[in-house]
Amino acid sequence: MIASPDRTPLPRDFFDRPVLEVAPDLLGRILVRTTPDGPIALRLTEVEAYDGPNDPGSHAYRGRTARNDVMFGPPGHVYVYFTYGMWFCMNLVCGPEGRASAVLLRAGEIIEGAEQARTRRLSARNDKELAKGPARLATALDVDRVLNGTDACASGDTPLRILTGTPVPADQVRNGPRTGVAGDGGVHPWRYWVADDPTVSPYRAHVPRRRRG
DNA sequence: CATCCGATTGACT
DNA sequence: GTCAATCGGATGA
Numbered sequence: 658m659i660a661s662p663d664r665t666p667l668p669r670d671f672f673d674r675p676v677l678e679v680a681p682d683l684l685g686r687i688l689v690r691t692t693p694d695g696p697i698a699l700r701l702t703e704v705e706a707y708d709g710p711n712d713p714g715s716h717a718y719r720g721r722t723a724r725n726d727v728m729f730g731p732p733g734h735v736y737v738y739f740t741y742g743m744w745f746c747m748n749l750v751c752g753p754e755g756r757a758s759a760v761l762l763r764a765g766e767i768i769e770g771a772e773q774a775r776t777r778r779l780s781a782r783n784d785k786e787l788a789k790g791p792a793r794l795a796t797a798l799d800v801d802r803v804l805n806g807t808d809a810c811a812s813g814d815t816p817l818r819i820l821t822g823t824p825v826p827a828d829q830v831r832n833g834p835r836t837g838v839a840g841d842g843g844v845h846p847w848r849y850w851v852a853d854d855p856t857v858s859p860y861r862a863h864v865p866r867r868r869r870g
Numbered sequence: 871c872a873t874c875c876g877a878t879t880g881a882c883t
Numbered sequence: 884g885t886c887a888a889t890c891g892g893a894t895g896a
Contacts, residue, residue, distance in 0.1 A: 707877075714877070716877080740877070740878065741876065741879075742876095743879075744878055744879070748877090761877055763877085780880065780881095790878070790879070791877070791878075792878050792879065793878090793879080835877070836877075837877060837878070838877060839877090861878090863876095865875085866876075
């Protein structure tokens with residue numbers, strides 16, 4: 658028989674650990690987004706770690722600003738940022754508080770509420786593409802800047818929650834360089850994914866943008 | 871101010 | 884494979 662995923666919330670202590678410990682441990686966990694149109698649940702299959710003070714790839718590398726303020730706050734909260742003038746991406750803040758480390762949620766498998774996710778992801782050619790990529794994941798779950806700072810470990814009626822799920826065994830976890838990260842930030846192999854999972858996004862090296870003429 | 875460019879995606883050759 | 888879209892954060896004059 659197949660064990661059903663554990664639907665109890667992850668405790669805040671889970672996130673109050675170094676980000677390189679938390680990131681691989683998030684694979685297989687379940688993110689639940691509650692909307693007026695019903696719940697959407699996603700099983701995490703790909704994440705990236707960003708370690709504020711040591712990490713040139715992190716938004717927090719150059720210190721605290723209005724944008725990255727949530728990263729400097731308590732673990733277990735959601736950091737949402739806007740990028741390329743079009744997209745949102747979401748992170749979960751890790752400990753210790755003030756270190757400004759976070760895990761970017763890059764991809765997952767929609768396990769509940771796919772009908773709703775499809776209405777926001779009209780370009781997806783199949784359900785495996787619904788959340789294949791960080792901005793796609795945020796779009797599928799209807800996450801935008803309104804949810805920045807949300808506590809994903811809170812009890813009660815919350816818009817976003819992270820559940821225990823079924824952690825992925827260590828021998829199924831792969832890691833490699835982070836996707837699209839420029840310069841010295843690209844050296845760290847801090848992208849983690851589930852081996853052979855069809856919802857994991859393709860790796861892309863950083864490409865500097867050409868200047869507009 | 872002005873400029874650069876991004877933790878991306880989708881459309882197109 | 885190439886490249887435009889589109890906006891705002893970060894930086895520097």
